[in-house]
Amino acid sequence: MGEKGKKILVGVDEGEESGYALSWCLQNLLSHSNSEDTLILLFAKTPLPIYSAIDSTGYLFSQNIVATMDTYANQVADAVMQKASTLCSTFNHQAKVETMVEHGDPRDVICQVAERLKVDLLVLGSHGYGLIKRAFLGSVSQHCAQQVKCPVLIVKKPTN
Amino acid sequence: MGEKGKKILVGVDEGEESGYALSWCLQNLLSHSNSEDTLILLFAKTPLPIYSAIDSTGYLFSQNIVATMDTYANQVADAVMQKASTLCSTFNHQAKVETMVEHGDPRDVICQVAERLKVDLLVLGSHGYGLIKRAFLGSVSQHCAQQVKCPVLIVKKPTN
Numbered sequence: 322m323g324e325k326g327k328k329i330l331v332g333v334d335e336g337e338e339s340g341y342a343l344s345w346c347l348q349n350l351l352s353h354s355n356s357e358d359t360l361i362l363l364f365a366k367t368p369l370p371i372y373s374a375i376d377s378t379g380y381l382f383s384q385n386i387v388a389t390m391d392t393y394a395n396q397v398a399d400a401v402m403q404k405a406s407t408l409c410s411t412f413n414h415q416a417k418v419e420t421m422v423e424h425g426d427p428r429d430v431i432c433q434v435a436e437r438l439k440v441d442l443l444v445l446g447s448h449g450y451g452l453i454k455r456a457f458l459g460s461v462s463q464h465c466a467q468q469v470k471c472p473v474l475i476v477k478k479p480t481n
Numbered sequence: 482m483g484e485k486g487k488k489i490l491v492g493v494d495e496g497e498e499s500g501y502a503l504s505w506c507l508q509n510l511l512s513h514s515n516s517e518d519t520l521i522l523l524f525a526k527t528p529l530p531i532y533s534a535i536d537s538t539g540y541l542f543s544q545n546i547v548a549t550m551d552t553y554a555n556q557v558a559d560a561v562m563q564k565a566s567t568l569c570s571t572f573n574h575q576a577k578v579e580t581m582v583e584h585g586d587p588r589d590v591i592c593q594v595a596e597r598l599k600v601d602l603l604v605l606g607s608h609g610y611g612l613i614k615r616a617f618l619g620s621v622s623q624h625c626a627q628q629v630k631c632p633v634l635i636v637k638k639p640t641n
Binding site for chain 1: 502509607622623626627631632635636639640
């Protein structure tokens with residue numbers, strides 16, 4: 322980035338698309354960054370749906386299962402952030418790297434954080450959040466590109 | 482851009498949005514560019530619609546009017562390119578600047594050129610091609626973001 326103190330927000334998740342988008346950003350946008358730039362890695366932890374506590378027969382899931390699901394969600398968040406942070410350290414840049422884990426629908430979380438932190442650029446993979454989630458949630462990148470006011474960079478992972 | 486010989490394609494038109502997108506690109510992406518980077522300014526000249534030669538009463542427009550419309554379209558293309566080139570010269574960068582004027586629907590033209598030239602990044606204003614044209618054409622940036630394989634940067638002009 323050309324100016325001092327730019328904030329770049331990157332949406333990260335467990336998919337390969339977001340890893341590729343982060344790599345592209347590090348290689349192409351941050352290779353000349355100065356030490357005042359900040360790269361913010363954001364992971365949205367989708368809340369357990371309300372119906373997850375009740376199975377199809379109407380019985381309550383045991384507390385054990387709910388706790389296990391929550392633990393799993395935290396482990397995913399930790400793993401994603403660990404992987405993203407490691408990726409950041411493999412590229413030559415001077416930007417400060419921060420991580421954020423927020424609860425909520427990725428579409429809402431990303432837009433809210435982008436506005437709240439007044440970021441200069443939002444970077445997203447084009448097919449984030451997996452095939453199944455995308456079917457329910459719609460395209461995260463498309464939604465965010467329409468909603469946020471800052472420039473949005475959508476990076477697709479080459480299919481070859 | 483971090484690597485040598487990057488190609489950045491910017492869709493330009495007569496709207497303020499595309500001018501802002503180009504400025505943002507010059508200021509934030511190209512301020513550290515090296516002399517092997519290429520910035521390609523692309524203007525899509527929408528072809529005269531077939532019905533433009535016949536008015537609502539079924540009479541043929543005179544050749545004069547058709548010629549006048551064509552001249553006007555060329556003047557718009559020249560003016561847009563002149564303005565964009567001037568903008569490029571006001572920013573400090575080393576990239577080579579090329580201009581392209583192609584005929585066709587901007588959505589198709591931009592996607593085709595992006596693929597043909599194998600550009601590394603496509604930059605678009607979010608509301609290109611004016612209010613009226615957008616109503617007919619749909620969102621150019623949204624269409625291109627879905628279609629092209631390369632990373633797409635959509636820059637919105639702040640409303641304040």
